Amino acid sequence: MTLTRRQFTLAGLGAAGIAAAPALRAAGYPDRPIVFICPWSPGGTADTTMRALCQAASKDIGQSIVVENKAGASGMIGLRAMANAKPDGYTIGQIPISVTRFSQLGxxxxxxxxxxxxxxxxxxQTFGTA
Incomplete structure (x- = not known):
């Protein structure tokens, strides 16, 4: 089954509020801007890609998505900001696989x-060695 960009965007953003589903049903999610945390510096490949995604998603859902760059410590600053955010679906962000390894490294x-x-x-991304 092939999803359209709109279906993919709505499914992804809608899933962000699963933890707060009862409140979201009553409030009409999203009823205020969404914050998207990018754990990398502005202007890089990840930032540019995430801004394009947020711009398309914003048009689809009819709500602003504000990109906040929280760069530093190899992505840990952005990771910590996402982990400390209220789990209400209004703070989302990009988490590359490398960032998820920090917990395993202590x-x-x-x-x-x-x-x-x-x-x-x-x-x-697929990497190989030879």
Whole structure:
């Protein structure tokens, strides 16, 4: 089954509010701007890609999505900001696989499997060795 861009966007953003589903049904999500945390510096590839995604999603849902860059510490600053945000679907962000390894290395006290809610896969990369 092939999803349209609109279906994918709505499904991903709608999934962000699953933890607060009862409140969201009553409030009419989204009824205020959404904050998107990008854990990288402005102007880079990840930032440019995420801004394009947020711009398209904003048009589809009829609500502003504000990109906040929280760069530094190899992505840990943005990761911590997402983990500390209220789980109401109004703060979402980009988490590359490399950032999820920090908990396993002991550099950040966070379990991405239980403390973050996965919304959607945006891109993929395959690496090989020879």
């Amino acid at each position: 550099t950040v006290k966070l379990d991405p499997m239980t403390e973050l809610t996965y919304i959607a896969r945006v891109s993929g």
